[in-house]
Amino acid sequence: MTKELYRVRSKKTVLSVVNSAVSAVQKSSTVKTGLRLYDNGCIGVAGAIGAYDENRLIDHAKQMLTFKIPYDCGPAAEIKRSVDLADSFTLDEEDFVKSSEELLAMLEKRYPRFAFSHKITYEESETSLQNSCGADLVCRDKAVQAQLLIKHKNSKSLMDSVGVDVMRGFDTDSMFKAISETCACYEEKISVPDRKMPVVMLLDHSVLHKFYSDLNGRTMGTGASMFSGKLGQKLFADHFSLNIERFPREQYRCFFDAEGTVLPNDRLSLIENGVLKTPFSSKKIAKEYGFAPTGSAGGEYDSVPDTSIEGLQVQSSGKTISDLLGGRKAVYVVFASGGDFTSQGEYASPVQSAFLFEKGNLLGRLPQLSISSSIYDMFGADFIGLSSDGNSPHTPLRYLAMDMDVATIGDWL
Amino acid sequence: MPYVFPERLYTDVRIEHLFSTKIAYTFQTLDECKVRQYAAAFIRVYDGARWYYASTSDLGAVQAEIDALAKLAAKNDGLKDTRIFQNFSANKGKTIAFAGCEVSNVPLEDKISLLQSVMPFLEGNAHIKLWQLFYIDEYKVKEFYNSKGAELSWDYQRAGFSAHFRMAAEEDRQLRESYQLGKTRFDELKGFEEELKALLEECNRYLLESEAVEPGVYPVILAPMVTGVFAHECFGHKSESDFMIGDEETKKEWALGKKVGAEDLTIVETGQELGMGYVPFDDEGNAATKTYLIRNGTLTGRLHNAASAADLDEAVTGNARAVSFEFEPIVRMTSTYIENGAKTFDQLIAETDNGIYVKDINHGSGMSTFTLAPSRAYTVKNGRIDKPVRVSVVSGNVFEALSHVDGIANDKKMMSFVTGGCGKMDQYPLPVGLGGPHMRIQNMQVQ
Numbered sequence: 001m002t003k004e005l006y007r008v009r010s011k012k013t014v015l016s017v018v019n020s021a022v023s024a025v026q027k028s029s030t031v032k033t034g035l036r037l038y039d040n041g042c043i044g045v046a047g048a049i050g051a052y053d054e055n056r057l058i059d060h061a062k063q064m065l066t067f068k069i070p071y072d073c074g075p076a077a078e079i080k081r082s083v084d085l086a087d088s089f090t091l092d093e094e095d096f097v098k099s100s101e102e103l104l105a106m107l108e109k110r111y112p113r114f115a116f117s118h119k120i121t122y123e124e125s126e127t128s129l130q131n132s133c134g135a136d137l138v139c140r141d142k143a144v145q146a147q148l149l150i151k152h153k154n155s156k157s158l159m160d161s162v163g164v165d166v167m168r169g170f171d172t173d174s175m176f177k178a179i180s181e182t183c184a185c186y187e188e189k190i191s192v193p194d195r196k197m198p199v200v201m202l203l204d205h206s207v208l209h210k211f212y213s214d215l216n217g218r219t220m221g222t223g224a225s226m227f228s229g230k231l232g233q234k235l236f237a238d239h240f241s242l243n244i245e246r247f248p249r250e251q252y253r254c255f256f257d258a259e260g261t262v263l264p265n266d267r268l269s270l271i272e273n274g275v276l277k278t279p280f281s282s283k284k285i286a287k288e289y290g291f292a293p294t295g296s297a298g299g300e301y302d303s304v305p306d307t308s309i310e311g312l313q314v315q316s317s318g319k320t321i322s323d324l325l326g327g328r329k330a331v332y333v334v335f336a337s338g339g340d341f342t343s344q345g346e347y348a349s350p351v352q353s354a355f356l357f358e359k360g361n362l363l364g365r366l367p368q369l370s371i372s373s374s375i376y377d378m379f380g381a382d383f384i385g386l387s388s389d390g391n392s393p394h395t396p397l398r399y400l401a402m403d404m405d406v407a408t409i410g411d412w413l
Numbered sequence: 414m415p416y417v418f419p420e421r422l423y424t425d426v427r428i429e430h431l432f433s434t435k436i437a438y439t440f441q442t443l444d445e446c447k448v449r450q451y452a453a454a455f456i457r458v459y460d461g462a463r464w465y466y467a468s469t470s471d472l473g474a475v476q477a478e479i480d481a482l483a484k485l486a487a488k489n490d491g492l493k494d495t496r497i498f499q500n501f502s503a504n505k506g507k508t509i510a511f512a513g514c515e516v517s518n519v520p521l522e523d524k525i526s527l528l529q530s531v532m533p534f535l536e537g538n539a540h541i542k543l544w545q546l547f548y549i550d551e552y553k554v555k556e557f558y559n560s561k562g563a564e565l566s567w568d569y570q571r572a573g574f575s576a577h578f579r580m581a582a583e584e585d586r587q588l589r590e591s592y593q594l595g596k597t598r599f600d601e602l603k604g605f606e607e608e609l610k611a612l613l614e615e616c617n618r619y620l621l622e623s624e625a626v627e628p629g630v631y632p633v634i635l636a637p638m639v640t641g642v643f644a645h646e647c648f649g650h651k652s653e654s655d656f657m658i659g660d661e662e663t664k665k666e667w668a669l670g671k672k673v674g675a676e677d678l679t680i681v682e683t684g685q686e687l688g689m690g691y692v693p694f695d696d697e698g699n700a701a702t703k704t705y706l707i708r709n710g711t712l713t714g715r716l717h718n719a720a721s722a723a724d725l726d727e728a729v730t731g732n733a734r735a736v737s738f739e740f741e742p743i744v745r746m747t748s749t750y751i752e753n754g755a756k757t758f759d760q761l762i763a764e765t766d767n768g769i770y771v772k773d774i775n776h777g778s779g780m781s782t783f784t785l786a787p788s789r790a791y792t793v794k795n796g797r798i799d800k801p802v803r804v805s806v807v808s809g810n811v812f813e814a815l816s817h818v819d820g821i822a823n824d825k826k827m828m829s830f831v832t833g834g835c836g837k838m839d840q841y842p843l844p845v846g847l848g849g850p851h852m853r854i855q856n857m858q859v860q
Binding site: 016018019022023024025026027028030045047048049050051060064067068069070115118119151153154155156157158159213218219222223224226228302303304306335337338339340341342343344346347348349350351352368370372409410413 | 443447586656739775781783786
């Protein structure tokens with residue numbers, strides 16, 4: 001019998017922000033532990049939040065083993081690696097609160113007609129996996145993340161834009177710039193004619209949802225995917241590649257998955273230069289359907305690991321967004337909530353907040369739009385690329401660009 | 414009172430005792446069988462200017478957490494005179510609705526047997542390429558104590574299963590659909606067989622016969638479940654008044670007394686009724702109320718926690734909810750529904766020359782433009798349901814859609830989802846109830 005501990009620690013201070021001021025300070029420190037037992041091709045899992053009695057957890061996991069959940073791919077073995085990015089800067093909680101208040105004061109002073117709300121978080125995290133087969137994996141990190149919803153005080157909407165920045169440290173100027181990028185041009189109303197044109201997304205890559213559902217190893221393996229039976233085929237543009245990427249430093253991601261799989265160079269290609277190579281799979285699903293495991297196991301701390309979308313990433317073009325667009329104007333989508341694909345891959349979505357983007361600058365606010373296309377066009381003939389630059393020097397967010405049909409469906413709000 | 418609360422501050426403690434089960438099958442293979450149990454607490458201290466929060470899974474450390482938070486706060490002699498302080502609960506009592514039928518006392522084997530009884534309906538269907546079954550239950554006892562003297566405990570329970578399936582046929586035809594049955598007691602999870610069989614037969618036809626919709630603007634008739642999602646997404650989130658704190662424009666836009674919909678449109682929100690959204694007391698200890706958000710087409714109410722009620726000078730409504738012990742309570746819906754109108758479903762169809770009937774959806778969302786993503790939809794031609802059509806998304810403007818409702822049937826149903834739930838910011842998934850009758854809305858964008 002193999003015993004494995006999968007543990008997620010988090011220590012954080014969260015500032016709630018209402019109307020550009022800190023309204024609450026939350027401190028928390030949690031440890032969530034999953035104890036897994038592997039025996040005779042089966043797995044039993046027991047979980048605990050906080051302190052626990054290991055013997056009781058083992059008894060619970062043994063009880064779950066009696067239900068004979070099949071898991072015959074074996075736990076991670078003889079692998080050791082530790083990545084520690086938590087010591088890359090020092091910031092005590094008092095300074096974090098003070099810096100956040102300074103940031104909010106700067107935003108309020110420069111943009112008094114806007115209200116900034118939601119959260120600024122300072123979190124130290126550690127994910128670890130150790131087992132009796134010699135696996136010992138630890139990934140530690142520490143970062144500040146600001147995620148502020150922006151509302152113009154004359155707007156009827158609940159929110160008009162969002163500003164996000166993530167960094168190791170607290171660079172107030174960078175945060176100010178990244179968060180307020182849509183404020184300066186908000187009052188400039190611009191329209192675009194209904195036509196096919198470049199659409200750029202930074203925060204919301206929901207156009208990838210079809211890959212989330214249909215490139216899953218289980219969906220592919222059972223023949224239920226629109227990509228089933230198409231392995232090895234050239235389905236998309238030459239310059240479109242889709243990977244599993246687990247770069248801790250650049251992407252703030254854990255380098256191993258919930259089964260302890262570590263990818264060579266922390267990257268694996270699912271679609272390479274338009275050719276469908278393999279679906280994303282946990283070890284269990286990969287073995288069941290004859291695919292390669294892709295380091296794609298996820299799940300809650302006390303779950304049996306299952307295939308997840310974590311790490312799914314369009315490969316960077318290596319070009320900035322300005323170079324990718326080559327001077328063409330583009331629709332920069334801030335919110336496109338509620339869109340979806342049909343089962344055949346046709347896509348449509350309303351766009352609740354968008355700005356006109358040209359040569360790296362936002363020119364003005366667009367009215368209510370809809371965008372539409374299909375999966376094979378968006379990542380085929382109409383695919384432009386993923387930029388090498390983002391909205392700040394620190395954030396892992398990148399601009400995804402493609403041509404889509406754009407139509408106006410309502411006024412500016 | 415188990416705790417010593419600091420003076421000249423407001424303090425509350427919410428303790429959550431949780432039992433939950435999750436069982437999952439893919440085909441006839443067991444993927445997951447999980448029982449989770451914990452007790453944990455969320456502590457809040459308020460000094461009149463700022464809140465201080467902590468959460469802990471060590472119930473023995475609650476007093477120490479209170480004391481530590483109190484050191485961060487500034488003592489306030491005038492706190493008791495503030496409107497927000499007056500809105501905090503001083504309720505006492507025990508409200509236990511599920512004694513003797515707790516899902517924690519149902520053997521795991523019975524829960525597994527329930528899922529196994531669903532399998533024969535999915536096995537052998539030539540079009541189903543993948544099916545998965547999920548059983549989920551949750552029994553929660555909450556305790557609440559505060560410095561105004563509130564001492565409360567109450568319970569909450571839900572149980573249900575979900576059958577997810579993906580169908581495929583020639584010409585790249587695909588369909589993703591699910592059947593869900595959610596109740597508050599395990600022994601109520603029965604009598605689903607005919608409904609599930611009928612759904613599978615309809616899905617077989619829909620898979621083979623559906624065509625791409627002709628995009629355009631149509632009158633759209635919503636099935637009761639879809640009406641419920643519409644009420645929740647299109648209007649319910651706008652009635653959560655924490656968005657209005659300090660926002661004069663939004664207060665003006667959603668002023669009570671404003672006419673926003675048809676004369677027979679009434680939207681109700683309540684945590685009092687047993688179901689997914691049963692919340693006898695909210696996470697600030699205030700009792701559930703029944704709030705008419707819209708009555709006969711006129712805005713008549715909105716949802717509050719203590720802070721938003723103080724800001725808008727209105728009464729608390731028992732809608733402060735947190736998704737778990739790790740989060741602060743914010744203004745959330747409980748059960749939201751549209752009340753019956755005077756028409757029948759047949760009348761709504763018969764009155765429609767060229768429209769779309771949305772029978773089920775994969776998801777919905779609500780911002781300035783709300784959306785419904787149909788999983789099954791049909792054209793309506795010359796007063797009859799005509800052909801199955803594939804629709805990516807139905808959308809409309811939240812400021813206009815309520816006034817475009819022009820027909821409400823008299824066949825209200827309440828729905829209970831087993832998987833998923835309501836999301837707001839980082840708090841997801843929160844169980845909610847929703848429902849309504851068949852309803853027709855004009856001028857909807859269909860793509």
